[in-house]
Amino acid sequence: MNHIYMATMQLFFTALFITSLTLIFSVSVHCRVHSSHTKKQHNDHTISQISLPPSPSPEPYNPNVNVFDVRAFGAIGDGKADDTQAFKMAWDSVCQAETESVTLLVPELHSFMLQSTIFTGPCRSNIVFQLEGTIMPPDGPDSWPRNNSRRQWLVFYRIDGMSLQGGGLVDGKGEKWWNLPCKPHKGVNGTTLPGTCDSPVTLRFFMSNNLTVKGFKILNSPQFNFRFDNCKNVHIESLIIKAPSLSPNTDGIHIENTNNVGIYNSVISNGDDCVSIGSGCYNVDIRNITCGPSHGISIGSLGSHNSRACVSNITVTDSVIRRSDNGVRIKTWQGGSGSVSKVTFNNVHMDNVRNPIIIDQYYCVAKGCANQTSAVYVSDIQYTNIKGTYDVRSSPIHFGCSDAVPCTNLTLSEVELLPAEGELMSDPFCWNAYGDLQSLTIPPVFCLLEGVPRSTPQDDIEKC
Secondary structure, eight states: OHHHHHHHHHHHHHHHHHHHHHHHHHHHHHHHHHHHHHHHHOTTOOOOOTTSOOOOOOOOOOTTTTEEEGGGGTOOOEEEEEOHHHHHHHHHHHHHOOSSEEEEEEOTTOEEEOOSEEEEOOOSSEEEEEEOSEEEOOSSGGGSOTTSOSSEEEEEESOEEEEEEOSOEEEOOOHHHHTOTTSTTOSGGGOOOOSOOOOOEEEEEESOEEEEEESOEEEOOSSOSEEEESOEEEEEESOEEEOOTTOTTOOSEEEESOEEEEEEEEEEEOSSOSEEEOTTEEEEEEEEEEEOSSSOEEEEEEOGGGOEEEEEEEEEEEEEEESOSOSEEEEEOTTOEEEEEEEEEEEEEEEEESSSEEEETTOOSSTTOOOOSOOOEEEEEEEEEEEEEEOTTSOSEEEEOOSSSOEEEEEEEEEEEEESSSSOOOOOEEESEEEEESSOOBSOOOOOBOSOOSOOOHHHHHHO
16 A cells, blocks of 8 residues: 555656646747747847947047158257158158048257258148258258259159148258359459359249148248249248348249249248249239348249240239338340230338339340340239338339330329338339329329220230
């Protein structure tokens, strides 16, 4: 009987165990099916990652990731070591960088000596040449390597999209170049002596587009401070350019075959033109320039060696010219051809300036230039609100136009020029100049010819 009871209890617990396993399996299957069904209905449901390891932190933003300091390429910056190769390597790196914009940094509190160098493009990105320190050439002709060009120092060639900017200094070290015996009045007894006379342009841009130059200072350039040749879309702003008034050929900004140019908010004093505009230039806007001592703001010289010159759409406004040999000037050689047209000089103040307003179609830098019948045609020139004082050694207004090719459509309005010393007023000078007075002028201009000449070289304008 006892054996029967024990067997019965064993069967009961076995059946209970099997039933429990069946129930657990059934629930498990149901949960899996339900979970699978839920996932199919909510494929985008985010599974909690609380228990997963955290993702790596993002890289911190580094604002200097695209800045190439010339010191990283071996530049010393003590003003004595030759840092040319370091700058070349730095330039090659920024030029080849594949990014939207990259910066070449010339750091402050350092002076870098560079030999004559050409920075060549095209480059893969826009470049910011950030000048915060000082750069300088070798000190004078005797320190200039014989194999290097003496006509240029730093050249930027075939660059598209570059800003040369900063608060630094370009020290041209020009004095020893100015004192070469071949320079005007530098030889024995004030004569000019024969010999090599090439002197370097400090900064030259050649066949380059979309340029910005702003913010820094240039001192004592050996020759031209800036020269732009065959460039487009140039913006120049907030520069300080200084050289002694007797330093030869130290034009501040010279442009040639260059168009769409803006020159703004700058101070220029030197030994030649503050701004000189050569052949092939159009759409040039000059505004808020303080110029002088200098030779003024000039269009030309044009037509040298019987060449054709074309200049148009030039505007000079809201500027001051002080203690200069000329004010606003157009100068052409006899024998040239082409035209200068659509030029406006507006709101320019003169302070003790010789030749405040001048057109000179007999320009000649040597004695005995031969008379020639052809000339660059000058037309459509406006002078508005030109006021101030003039140096009594010269006439305040000088229109010296070609015998064969007269100047036409010269327009004067609100012109008031008084002698800087004394009360005797000089008369304006006109020769073969046609134009119109739109208001009374001081001094009175009675010498302009009325109407239009019998014939004008319209072909010159059309060919330009």
